[in-house]
Amino acid sequence: MANAIELIGITKRFPGVIANDNVNLAVEKGEIHAVCGENGAGKSTLMKILYGMQPPDEGRILVNDEVVTLASPSDAIDLGIGMVHQHFMLADQLTVMENVILGSEPMKHGLIDFDGARTHLKAVAESYGLSIDPDDLVESLEVGERQRVEIIKVLYRGAEVLILDEPTAVLVPQEVEELFNNMRDLKAGGASIIFIDHKLDEVLEIADTITVIRQGPTVATVKPGDVTAHELAELMVGSELPSPQTTASTVTDEVTLEVEDLTVLDVDDRAVVDYVSLKVRRGEILGIAGVEGNGQTELINAITGTEPQASGTLTLLGVDITHADVGTRREAGLAYVPMDRHQEGLLLEAPLWENTALGHHTRPPFAKGIWFDRDGARQRTEEIRRDFDVRTPNVEVPAHALSGGNQQKLIIGKEMSSDPKLLIAAHPTRGIDVGAQAAVWQDIRDARAKGLATLLISADLDELIGLSDTIVVMLRGRLVATLDPATITPRDLGAYMTGVAVAQEAS
């Protein structure tokens, strides 16, 4: 079959790293092509090159068997290539439709043709079975919906080749299923899809062809039928595929965090967290399961102190912190891995050592009296780089120069190495490759054994089941079920999360 896309001998260098080293990739028309590889292997870079965002240092790009030069994304769009980025790029304050037409506004009599755009958008969305309201503010959308907007944005411009960079990282299994169905429809319509994913069973389920790149060069192109997840992992990182296994329980009776009758209201005064009470004990990992948008975000924001609660009390290590500010909670031993690393986790333009200080900058090794300890910060960052395997040429580079997974490892590292008493971890391994994921799980378990209390939120049900001592299910702002991870299956857990299981129990 003809190739929709062919990349030949692509090489791309950044200061101190070779991101792509003579990479080859051929994508046939109408296939779903997965690109796998460990964090920092150069996957996103390769995709940005194909989308015209960065020029390759060497190599050729062929679209429909013709050599092309892509000076900017608009060149790529003209050739029918569209991309959904690892970190979404939507304008929060605009509506879905405004976001979709942004950059290619349809004009009529010198004005933007909103009606025409709306009709076109609806037609595109319907023909691919993607439901969305064009007039919703993007700000109000859940991740899954945001993703759909990104995909519609690409399809709206007539893309025949879609690039999806880690589209499933932020989705719960049901949403992943939905996305995969959409992808199959798109493929049936003749589109080619290139996608990046760290979850190998997903790759094996949906991909027609898999290309593995490792630290620069392409190492293999395989068919999903020919490999197991184990073998795929070995190709990627040269190591075993880990599975989360709880070790003996270390839960104690000492309560680290106590949340009582917590209520959080949204702008319309609706309760998004509705009378929630929970306890996390020393040495315990409490997992919260739920489809995103059921109040988990607001719950952790209230616990970290970034959002005000309407009523209820919070107690950390016996001290009432209901009215304490974020800084006080941080100093009392709170560590926080945020949901969205770009939004709340990183100072993208600042060097790594300034990033690791954030949230801990009032204590050694980052502080020396009223002064900021630059040497201390650099040294701690070097330690994190080593202990958490953050791939970077040095600690002076800005955070945006790290690959997505390495940014995540840096955040985990800085939070775990601050000797926390309570860890609020939202999707801690989001975007991290299988090898590093196992390491992070081990770090969390080790800390648990030393008495860390953890509140874990994750879209990855295997992670949730594998790590948690107890799982509670959050649905429409309430905790609706308490489950034992030793006995629950991902499938049953999914049923609780969507409310199916609770309804059955009631009837």
Place this chain on the structure above:
Amino acid sequence: MNNPTLRRIALALAAPALAVIVAVVVSSIVLIISGSNPIDAYHDMFTNALKLETSIDILNRATPFYISGVAAAIGFRMNLFNIGVEGQYLLAAFFASVVGGAVNLPPVLHVTLVLLVAMAVGASWSGLAGVLKVTRGVNEVISTIMLNFIATGGIIAGLIVVWQDNTGQVNSGTTPLPKSGRMPDLNSWVEVFTRDIGKGRHLTGVLLLAIAVGVAYHLFINRSRMGYEFRASGYNPFAARAGGIAPKKMVLSAMVLSGAIAGLVGMVEVLSDNYRYDQSFVRGLGFQGIAVALLGRNKPAGIAVAALLFGFLDASRGPLQASGSASTEIVVIMQATILLAAVVAYEVVSRARQKNEASTAAALLAGSQS
């Protein structure tokens, strides 16, 4: 240039140099169109600048530019646009003059009191904008512009007639500061190295204050914990908040600090030139400060270079007028084009720097492999 360090330094200097070249080209075109000979004009500017008297003049002019630049930069570092340095320094100079003219204290104490009053007034005036922002969400650009009007058109205009000195002068102003409230000049320091300055010229003692402000700004923003909090909030306010940095506290302290420094901008005039606030008190230093901060990229040393450059251009007005080689408006045109060109040049050079780093890295990697 094969030496990577040399190349880095060259790149660092490239942006400002590029900006100045563009400004010279644009100004030359303007001069030619307006019928002047650019060579003559530049010649006049440079020969003039080399004179000792003019060097003193440049430093005197650069001093308030620098302080004003630092005041603006403190806000910029946190993405706060304090347009109000103008009103803050005028109001501060006014009250400081009133207080300074009304008391009699030992010399050092007297000057200190004037400085403290100036900083306090500047800080309160900008603090007002800060309070409006954190409590009512009023954009600081709008509030500081309004506060500028209230300060100059309202408070100063209203009070100056009440508090003016009635010694029968035409130009109404506050009571002049007594000797004890004046900052000694630095002439004797300069004259150690050079000839007598003479001609009634004085190198302002406030220059030392400006240097102190620069050092303090550097230590604060780059070395202190709070400076780190400032920068973090400037980079990403959400991440800063999640890291325990209270956004409101940051906005308020940035405004207050910026205003306190802004209060010192008028001190050259009050402490070492005019010794009082009158109708012809120097205006516009606040806006110049914004330009200087932008040109100097909000960095302590960068602002110093920008302030000196602006001081030099400003000092060229007199000689240009005297020789008639060009209209003095050319100075404003040059300042504006330098600023515009600088913004573009910084962008161009930062891209070049990335390329340079990448190729250096590639060369190193290639070297280590073979």
